[in-house]
Amino acid sequence: MTLLLVVAVANPLAALFGVHVLGMGQISYRFDGTNVVLVIGGALAIVVGLLALRHMDDRKGVPLAADLIAAVRGERFPKGAAEHVPGLFVAFEGGEGSGKTTQSRLLAIWLRDQGYDVVQTREPGATKVGMRLRAILLDAAERGLSARSEALLYAADRAEHVEKVIRPALYRGSIVVTDRYVDSSLAYQGAGRVLDPEDVSKVNAWATGGLVPHLTVLIDTPPEVGLTRLGGAADRIESEPLEFHHRVRKEFRALAAAAPERYLVVDGTLPQETITRQIHDRVREILPDPVPRESEDATGTMPAIRD
The missing domain is CATH 1.10.287 (Helix Hairpins)
Structure with missing residues (x-):
């Protein structure tokens, strides 16, 4: 033209x-x-x-120069491409016994029923390396582990998790639902272990390449309630004193308050069905269209989200 x-x-x-x-x-x-x-x-x-x-542009928001440099270097994921991926990334956070594991599983099932390709995962322990790290981090016998070592081990698990599971799934257009992510380190190691939050944030930003969830669902449950829901022997984190868990909950709430557009905070003491409904209502707002645009143009087909 x-x-x-x-x-x-x-x-x-x-x-x-x-x-x-x-x-x-x-x-x-x-x-x-x-x-x-x-x-x-x-x-x-x-x-x-x-x-x-x-x-x-298939990586909106990523500078063209960074994309070109990454292509020349043969890098699959250029730096800065964290938030600009075809897929959808949802993280669940909360204290011990909050119900986040149950709700993340229910969300993954619901999304699969809608026809989406869903990758359900967790931290720590979503990879082979992560399983070994999980055994160290949650073993109640590992009482001598320093706070800094703990933070670095969680970051190592997260780096492997992002590289081997989360990023590949997002780049092929899948919906990733993870049980815990960076906020858990900020809350547990930053506030719970009283480490410098700036240090914890920097280490995890480097480990994840800056990858941030599109939505973080915080199941906010008082520790007095959550800890009573646990079954079996308590792991190393669950067995921490109540004051530790209160600091963790306070930090989770502060993180959500600092970026309300990216968080959904749900009262974890509500009935399970009510919590699930609130999560579904929020996730609907950000779901990608399951029907390809070409199909809509040709047939007028509209996506249908079922309850």
């Missing part, structure tokens, strides 16, 4: 502009209609190119 426009107006515009000579001391520059046409054509080409990139 730009080329046709330039061809159509080039000669008339060049003739109307004529020839002008700009003198700068002993130097002169001859500026005629041809120069004007080339300048305008170049400006239009830039505008059309930017509009085309905006419509066809």
Whole structure:
């Protein structure tokens, strides 16, 4: 379109502009209609190119330079592409016995019933390496583990989790539902273990490449209630004193209050059916269309979300 426009107006515009000579001391520059046409054509080409990139960019928000550099280096996921993926990322957070594991499982089942490709996962222990780390982190016999070591082990599990499970699923367009993510480290190691929250945040941002969930569901349950729901022997984290769990809950609530547009906070003392309904209502708002756009254009088919 730009080329046709330039061809159509080039000669008339060049003739109307004529020839002008700009003198700068002993130097002169001859500026005629041809120069004007080339300048305008170049400006239009830039505008059309930017509009085309905006419509066809498969990693919206990622700088073009970063994408090109990643392609030259052979990197599959360029830095900065964390939030700009085809899939949907939902994380469940909460204290011990909050019900987040149950609700994450129920959400995954509901989404599969709608026809979505769902990857249900958890932290720690979603990978082979993660299973070994989980055994160390939750073993009640590991009482000598320092707070910093604990934070680094969780970050190591998360780095493996993101690289091997979450990112590949998101890039192929799946919905990822994870039981715990970065907020758990900020709450448990940052507030619970009283580590510098900035340090914990930086370590996990580096471990995940900056990957942030589209939605974080916080099941807010008082520790006095959640801890009574646990069955079997308590693991290393569950056996911490009540004050520890109160600090964890307070930090979870603070994280949600700082970014309310990205969080859904649900009262964990409500009946399970009520909690599930609230989660479904919120997730509906961000679900991708399960029917390809091409199919809609050809048949007029509209997606149907079932209760």
